[in-house]
Amino acid sequence: MEVLKVETRSKNSHHDAKKRRRQGKIPGIIYGTGMTNILFEIGELELHHAICKKGEHGIVDVGINGSEHSTIIKEVQRDPLSHKIIHIDLEEIQKDKKVTTTVPIHFVGEEMLNRFGAVIQKEKANVKVLCKPEDLPKYFELNVKDSSIGTIYTVGDLEVASEISIIDDIDAVLGSVSYEQKLVEAVEPQENKG
Structure with missing residues (x-):
């Protein structure tokens, strides 16, 4: 190393x-x-x-x-x-002892959601894990490209190697898919000229 x-x-x-x-x-x-x-x-x-x-x-x-x-x-x-x-x-x-740390989450496929006016509302940017130093991943990937409106992703949806223990609650929400909020300018009603 x-x-x-x-x-x-x-x-x-x-x-x-x-x-x-x-x-x-x-x-x-x-x-x-x-x-x-x-x-x-x-x-x-x-x-x-x-x-x-x-x-x-x-x-x-x-x-x-x-x-x-x-x-x-x-x-x-x-x-x-x-x-x-x-x-x-x-x-x-100590290299032979397990460590507790956080691992970031990379949301993959967000651009596909954006194409049909959806976004992923991210609730968590990382998860806490326990593992040996050599098993520590750089990040976890969460593929959201095939999502539909209302889909909710939890910690339990992450694909994690068997050597890694997740300490966070597996039901904790990582993100949810919703319609993109667009700011609409208030249109002043025109006065009726009669």
Whole structure:
């Protein structure tokens, strides 16, 4: 597995973090049971590459100060305006032990619904799972292209490998298909000219 190289950083002022971000470095933290928290920074491009490959809740091996840590991405903080990553939290894991995390849901076939004026109203963007690190999927696909108005999708509709346990309620609603709400401009009634 590819090892992500990171550098330790010291906790300085908020202004220092901004300065480092301008230089293309993203601050982060590694924490876990029985270990001292490690503050680090990583190049923005390397981090984007890892997230594209593993997903925002994936498993990444991190190399820091000559030692390696198996970690799971716990949180990716983004700037609300630019959507750029501003911080990342990693939790150290044991590869032989199961992990609890969330897996995003990709709704597939939405464009087919849109063609006949329907949309999927999404209620949940991800589901919580328990599995071994090597069994963790990047995302779950939910195919909605053959839906009709009124179709409701629940967690139980997801196709999940037997090695993965879903922790969320299987009856929890992921999304429902309804007619697209179009904004209709109020038309002023014309005065009757007689």
